[in-house]
Amino acid sequence: MNKFKETKKWQTLEKKVLNKNKNTCKICGATNTVTVDHIADPKYHKQLIYKETNLHTVCERCKEAFHTKFKHSYRCKTTQKDWDRFIELYKVLNLKPKKKKTVTKTKVK
Ligand SMILES: [Zn+2]
Numbered sequence: 001m002n003k004f005k006e007t008k009k010w011q012t013l014e015k016k017v018l019n020k021n022k023n024t025c026k027i028c029g030a031t032n033t034v035t036v037d038h039i040a041d042p043k044y045h046k047q048l049i050y051k052e053t054n055l056h057t058v059c060e061r062c063k064e065a066f067h068t069k070f071k072h073s074y075r076c077k078t079t080q081k082d083w084d085r086f087i088e089l090y091k092v093l094n095l096k097p098k099k100k101k102t103v104t105k106t107k108v109k
Contacts, residue, residue, distance in 0.1 A: 004042070004049050004050075009050055010049075010050065013036075013050055013052065013055070014036045016052070017036045017052065017055045017056070017057060018034065018036060018057060021034075021056070021057040023057070024057060025057060025058050025059035025062055026056050026057055026058060026087075027058055027059075027062040027066075027086070027087055027090055028059060028061070028062055028090070030059040030061070030062075032059065033059045033060040033061070034057050034058070034059050035057070035058065035059070035060060035063065036055050036056070036057055037055070037056060037057070037058050037063055038054055038055060038078075039054050039055070039056055039078065039079070039080050039083055040054055040077065040078055040079055040080070041077060041078050042054075044077045045077075056083070062090075065086075065090075066082075066083070066086045069086060069089070070082050070085075070086060
């Protein structure tokens with residue numbers, strides 16, 4: 001599933017998106033551990049894997065928080081709507097990812 005991440009195409013795109021977003025997490029503004037993530041899960045939207053508009057930059061913590069919160073939808077299909085909801089929730093609840101989590105690392109992607 002992660003094969004595409006090893007392609008030159010992805011790596012170029014990744015850099016581009018990171019640059020465009022100034023290496024900043026679009027949710028919390030963190031500038032460390034920022035990664036490029038898909039908005040709509042490419043598992044279900046194959047045609048969107050290399051689609052720049054389907055990519056955004058989020059930090060590891062937000063990504064994980066999102067995936068925890070919307071695990072269900074994540075496993076099915078994540079859409080921009082889910083992210084919007086998450087960002088909204090984040091703002092309202094000021095969701096701060098806990099420092100030490102006991103979340104077991106399940107590599108979903
Ligand atoms: Zn973040």
